[in-house]
Amino acid sequence: MTFDYGGYAGKTLRIDLTKGKIIKETQSKPKLEKYLGGRGVDAKILFDELKPNINPLHSDNVLCISTGPITGLLGPTTGRINVATKSPLTDIYGNSNAGSDWGPELKYAGYDNIIIKGRAPKPVYLCIDDEHVELKDAAHLWGEGVFETTLTLQEEQRGYDTKVAAIGPAAENGVLFCSIIFNLWDAAGRTGTGTVMASKNLKAITVSGSGELRVADPERYLEIVRDGWLGVLNDPGFLMGEHQALGTPICVNWGNAQGWLPTRNFRESTFEGADSISGEEFRDKYSTRSSPIPGGRACMSCPNRCKRFGRIESGKYAGTRGSIEFEGIAAFGSKCGVSDLEAVFHAYTLSNDYGMDCVSCGNAIATFMELVEEGVLEDIDKLGLRFGNADAMVEMVHRIANKQDKLGALGALGAYKAALKIGKNAVDYTTSVKGIDTIACDPRVAKGFGFTYAISSRGSDHLRTHVVFEMIRMPPEIGKELFGSEGACDLMSYDGKVRMVLWHENLAAITDSIGSCRFMHASYYAQYPVPELLGKLRNKKEVNSIKYHDWISAATGMKIDYKKLLEIGNRIVNIERALNTRFGMRRKDDRLPKKFSKPIPKGPGKGQRFPKKQLEKMLDEYYTSREWDLKTGLIKKSELIKLDMKDVLDDLDKKKLVR
Amino acid sequence: MGKLIFNYEKCTGCRACELACSFHKEGVFAPSKSRIKIVRIDEEGLDIPIGCEHCDNAPCITACPTRALSRNSETNAIVLNPDFCIGCKQCMVICPFGAIHYNENREIFYKCDLCDGSPECVKWCVTGGIEYYEGIEEFPRRKSADRIQHFLLNLPKSTRSIATGGGNKE
Amino acid sequence: MTYVTVKYLMVFSQITRKRKELIPISEGMTLQDLMDILYVKYGRRFKKAFGEDLGHRSALITINSKVKETPYILNPGDEILISHIVGGG
Numbered sequence: 003m004t005f006d007y008g009g010y011a012g013k014t015l016r017i018d019l020t021k022g023k024i025i026k027e028t029q030s031k032p033k034l035e036k037y038l039g040g041r042g043v044d045a046k047i048l049f050d051e052l053k054p055n056i057n058p059l060h061s062d063n064v065l066c067i068s069t070g071p072i073t074g075l076l077g078p079t080t081g082r083i084n085v086a087t088k089s090p091l092t093d094i095y096g097n098s099n100a101g102s103d104w105g106p107e108l109k110y111a112g113y114d115n116i117i118i119k120g121r122a123p124k125p126v127y128l129c130i131d132d133e134h135v136e137l138k139d140a141a142h143l144w145g146e147g148v149f150e151t152t153l154t155l156q157e158e159q160r161g162y163d164t165k166v167a168a169i170g171p172a173a174e175n176g177v178l179f180c181s182i183i184f185n186l187w188d189a190a191g192r193t194g195t196g197t198v199m200a201s202k203n204l205k206a207i208t209v210s211g212s213g214e215l216r217v218a219d220p221e222r223y224l225e226i227v228r229d230g231w232l233g234v235l236n237d238p239g240f241l242m243g244e245h246q247a248l249g250t251p252i253c254v255n256w257g258n259a260q261g262w263l264p265t266r267n268f269r270e271s272t273f274e275g276a277d278s279i280s281g282e283e284f285r286d287k288y289s290t291r292s293s294p295i296p297g298g299r300a301c302m303s304c305p306n307r308c309k310r311f312g313r314i315e316s317g318k319y320a321g322t323r324g325s326i327e328f329e330g331i332a333a334f335g336s337k338c339g340v341s342d343l344e345a346v347f348h349a350y351t352l353s354n355d356y357g358m359d360c361v362s363c364g365n366a367i368a369t370f371m372e373l374v375e376e377g378v379l380e381d382i383d384k385l386g387l388r389f390g391n392a393d394a395m396v397e398m399v400h401r402i403a404n405k406q407d408k409l410g411a412l413g414a415l416g417a418y419k420a421a422l423k424i425g426k427n428a429v430d431y432t433t434s435v436k437g438i439d440t441i442a443c444d445p446r447v448a449k450g451f452g453f454t455y456a457i458s459s460r461g462s463d464h465l466r467t468h469v470v471f472e473m474i475r476m477p478p479e480i481g482k483e484l485f486g487s488e489g490a491c492d493l494m495s496y497d498g499k500v501r502m503v504l505w506h507e508n509l510a511a512i513t514d515s516i517g518s519c520r521f522m523h524a525s526y527y528a529q530y531p532v533p534e535l536l537g538k539l540r541n542k543k544e545v546n547s548i549k550y551h552d553w554i555s556a557a558t559g560m561k562i563d564y565k566k567l568l569e570i571g572n573r574i575v576n577i578e579r580a581l582n583t584r585f586g587m588r589r590k591d592d593r594l595p596k597k598f599s600k601p602i603p604k605g606p607g608k609g610q611r612f613p614k615k616q617l618e619k620m621l622d623e624y625y626t627s628r629e630w631d632l633k634t635g636l637i638k639k640s641e642l643i644k645l646d647m648k649d650v651l652d653d654l655d656k657k658k659l660v661r
Numbered sequence: 662m663g664k665l666i667f668n669y670e671k672c673t674g675c676r677a678c679e680l681a682c683s684f685h686k687e688g689v690f691a692p693s694k695s696r697i698k699i700v701r702i703d704e705e706g707l708d709i710p711i712g713c714e715h716c717d718n719a720p721c722i723t724a725c726p727t728r729a730l731s732r733n734s735e736t737n738a739i740v741l742n743p744d745f746c747i748g749c750k751q752c753m754v755i756c757p758f759g760a761i762h763y764n765e766n767r768e769i770f771y772k773c774d775l776c777d778g779s780p781e782c783v784k785w786c787v788t789g790g791i792e793y794y795e796g797i798e799e800f801p802r803r804k805s806a807d808r809i810q811h812f813l814l815n816l817p818k819s820t821r822s823i824a825t826g827g828g829n830k831e
Numbered sequence: 832m833t834y835v836t837v838k839y840l841m842v843f844s845q846i847t848r849k850r851k852e853l854i855p856i857s858e859g860m861t862l863q864d865l866m867d868i869l870y871v872k873y874g875r876r877f878k879k880a881f882g883e884d885l886g887h888r889s890a891l892i893t894i895n896s897k898v899k900e901t902p903y904i905l906n907p908g909d910e911i912l913i914s915h916i917v918g919g920g
C-alpha cells in the first residue's frame with residue numbers, strides 16, 4: 003500500500019491551468035481524519051484556498067472534484083463524486099454531487115481528488131490515464147454539446163473504458179447554472195459548477211485507470227459490506243421496489259397523490275396531467291428494455307438502480323434518448339404545467355446536451371411563465387409563454403442555452419437573478435433560497451423538506467437531508483425513539499422535524515464525503531440504527547444494516563464509531579457554514595420564499611402553508627442544537643473548539659465571524 | 662457442468678461483479694483485474710456483461726501449445742494453470758470474448774475458473790445479470806417451460822373461460 | 832351496470848399490464864370483495880406485491896384520495912388507487 007490509510011488512492015491532482023502545471027500531491031492525513039473526503043474535504047479546501055470575495059468566474063476561483071474513501075470499492079453504492087466551488091448562480095458556496103462510475107475510475111487511475119485553479123489560455127481538456135496526466139488541446143470540442151464531446155473523446159481514447167466529464171455550450175456561453183456532466187447522463191447539476199469549469203477554459207476531464215484499491219482490513223471489510231448490502235436488500239422499501247420499479251420518476255404520481263408535486267411554479271401542488279408525465283408512462287412508452295423491472299441503470303456497485311433509460315421512436319421528438327430522473331420531469335413538466343411527456347423528455351435531454359441544470363432551467367421557464375401570466379413580465383420575444391405551452395418551453399431551453407434574445411439572456415441568469423433584474427415584485431414569484439430555486443417538493447406539505455430548504459448550505463435543496471422519513475409511514479415508535487416525537491413520521495406535522503433534519507443532515511454529509519449515496523440511509527433506511535429499531539418492533543432476530551462507521555473503519559483503518567461518525571458529519575456541516583459565513587450568509591438568509599407562506603389552494607395539501615413564525619421557531623431549535631448564535635446565525639467559538647476546528651476558529655475570529 | 666449465463670437485459674452496469682471478482686481472486690478492488698467485464702455503453706443505456714463462456718469447443722485450449730489450459734471435469738470450467746504457461750499469449754488473441762487477461766505486475770495470465778463451482782460474482786449480482794447454472798443441458802428447456810406455465814397461470818380469467826367455451830363477456 | 836375505476840401505480844401497473852380499468856360492482860360490494868376479485872384476476876404476484884409483511888412499506892389503497900376505514904362499501908364511480916408508499920427523488 004502506498005498510502006497509510008486503506009480505501010484511498012492517496013494522491014491529489016493539482017492543476018494550475020494558467021501555467022499549464024500539473025502537480026501530484028500526497029493526501030494530508032489529518033485532513034482526511036477530520037473531513038473524510040468528498041464534500042467535507044472539498045469544503046475545507048475552499049475554506050483554506052479560496053479568496054472569499056472574488057467573482058466566481060474569475061480565474062482565481064477554485065474547482066474541486068473529489069471522491070471519498072469508499073469510492074470504487076465494493077459496497078452498497080460507491081460511485082458518487084462531489085464537486086465544489088464558489089457558485090456563479092448564488093455567489094456563495096456551490097456544491098453538487100453526481101453518480102456513475104467516473105469517480106471510481108479516477109481512483110483506479112490513482113487519484114482521490116482534483117483541485118483546479120487558474121484559466122487556460124485556450125480551450126483544453128484534462129486527460130488522465132493512470133500516471134500520465136496531460137492537458138490537451140480542445141479546440142475541436144469547444145462549442146460542441148456534451149454528447150458529441152463525450153463520444154469524440156471516447157473514440158479518441160479507450161472507447162467505453164474512458165470515462166468523461168464534460169461541459170456543454172451553455173456553460174461556454176456563461177449561463178449561470180450549468181452542470182458538469184459525467185458519462186453522458188450523470189450531472190453534478192446544481193449551483194453552476196459547469197459554468198466555473200467553462201470559465202477556466204476546461205472543456206472536459208477524461209479518466210481511465212487500471213490500478214487497484216486496497217482496504218485496511220479485507221476480511222472484516224467483506225463482512226461489513228455484506229451486512230450493509232443485505233441491509234439494503236432486506237429494507238422494506240427496497241423489497242417493495244421503490245426505485246427498481248420505475249426509478250425516481252416513481253415520485254410523479256405519488257407526489258401528486260400526496261399533494262406535494264409542484265405545479266405551475268408552485269401555484270398548486272397537484273397536477274391534473276401527472277399521470278401522463280409519470281414514471282409509469284415513461285416505462286410503458288419509452289423504456290428501451292423489455293424487462294424494465296430488473297432493468298434500469300445504476301452507479302458503481304449500487305443494488306438500487308434508480309436511473310431509467312428511454313428513447314422516443316417517432317414523432318416530432320424522434321431520436322430523443324437518455325436517462326431520465328424525477329426532478330427534471332417535474333421541472334419541465336408539472337412546474338411548467340406541461341403534460342406532454344415527449345416535450346418534457348426532449349427538453350430534459352436538450353438541457354443535458356447543452357450542459358445546463360435541468361432543475362434551474364425548468365424553474366426559470368416556469369417562473370417566466372407565471373410572471374407573464376401575472377403581467378409582471380412582457381412576453382417580449384412573442385413566444386407564447388404560458389403555463390402548459392410545451393413548444394414555448396422547448397424553445398426557451400434553446401434560447402436560454404444560447405442567451406438568445408431578451409428572454410434567453412434573462413433566463414441564463416437563473417430565476418432569482420433574472421427576477422431581480424426584472425424588478426417590480428418579480429422576486430415574490432421566485433422560489434429561491436440563498437439565490438437558488440427550489441426543487442420538486444412543495445415545502446408547505448412536506449415540512450421537514452421545507453425546513454431543509456431554509457437551512458441547506460447550498461440554498462434551497464432537499465438533498466442536504468433527504469428526509470423521506472416523514473413520507474413513508476414510518477412506525478411512530480421509531481420517530482419517538484430517534485427524534486423525540488411521533489410527529490416526525492407525519493408529513494404535515496412540525497413536531498420532531500428539527501431533530502429529524504439534524505440527524506439526516508449529519509449523515510448526508512457523511513455519504514457525500516465518503517462517496518456513497520444517501521438513498522441507502524434516507525429513502526431506504528438501511529443505516530444503523532433504523533433497521534435495528536424496526537427489527538425490534540417486529541421481533542426479528544437477525545437484522546442486517548449498513549454501519550457507515552464500521553464501513554469507513556474497515557476500509558481506511560481509522561477508528562470511527564457511531565458517535566464519532568455523527569461528529570464528523572456535524573463538523574462538515576460546520577465547515578460549510580463557516581464558508582458561507584464568509585460569503586455573508588447570516589440567520590436572515592435561512593428563510594423560505596414568500597410564496598410558501600400563502601396557502602395551497604387545492605388538493606390533499608389544501609390550506610397548508612409554511613408560516614414565517616413557525617420557521618423562526620424551528621430555526622431557534624436548530625441553532626441551539628448546532629450551537630450557532632441565535633441572533634446572527636454565526637457559529638459559536640465553543641462549538642468550533644469542541645469539533646477540533648481550531649484553525650477555522652482562528653481564521654473566522656480574525657474577521658469577527660464567530661460568537 | 663456449470664456455466665455462467667450473461668443476461669444483458671437485466672444488467673444495470675453496477676459493476677459489483679467486477680469488484681467482487683477482483684477482490685475474491687486478488688484481494689484488491691480493481692476492475693482491471695476482474696475476470697468478468699461489464700461494457701457500459703452509456704449512449705445506448707446498455708450494459709453488457711462479458712466473461713468466459715467455458716466453450717465446448719474451446720479455442721483457447723486448441724491454441725495453447727503447453728496444455729496450460731484445460732477443462733475441470735467437475736465444474737466444467739476451463740482453467741489456466743500458470744505453472745505450465747509460457748506466456749505466448751495465443752489464448753488471449755484467440756478468445757472471442759477477451760476473457761483471458763494478463764497481469765503486468767505479476768506477469769501471469771488468468772481467467773475465470775467459476776470459483777470452483779461457487780461463483781463470487783453471482784453472489785453480488787442483485788438483478789440476475791449473471792446467473793450460474795449447474796445443469797446447462799436442462800437450463801434452456803426448463804426455463805421456457807416455466808415461462809409458458811407462468812403465462813398460462815396468469816391469463817385473465819375471462820380468456821380462460823372463453824377457451825373452454827364459456828365466455829363471460831360483459 | 833355500475834362501475835368503479837381502479838388505478839394501478841408503480842409495480843402494480845407492471846403486473847396487471849394496465850394503468851387503470853373499470854370494474855363492475857354489485858350492490859353492497861365491499862372493498863375487500865373487490866380485492867378478492869383482483870387477487871384472482873391477477874394472481875399470486877399481484878397479491879404478493881401488496882407486501883403484507885413489509886409493515887409500513889406495504890401497499891396503500893386509497894378511495895377518492897382518502898384512506899377509508901374497513902369494511903368500506905363501494906359506491907359507483909369511486910376511484911380506487913393502489914400504490915406503494917415512496918419518498919423523494
Ligand code: SF4
Pocket residue numbers: 079080081101102299300301302304305306307308309519520521
Ligand atoms: S440509488 Fe441511484 S443515484 Fe444512488 S447510487 Fe444507486 S443508481 Fe446512483
Ligand code: SF4
Pocket residue numbers: 671672673674675676677678679699708710785786787788789790791
Ligand atoms: S453485478 Fe449484475 S447487474 Fe451489476 S454489473 Fe454485474 S452483471 Fe450487471
Ligand code: SF4
Pocket residue numbers: 681682683685686695696697712772773774775776779780781782783
Ligand atoms: S465465477 Fe469467479 S472467477 Fe469467474 S468471473 Fe465470477 S467471480 Fe470471477
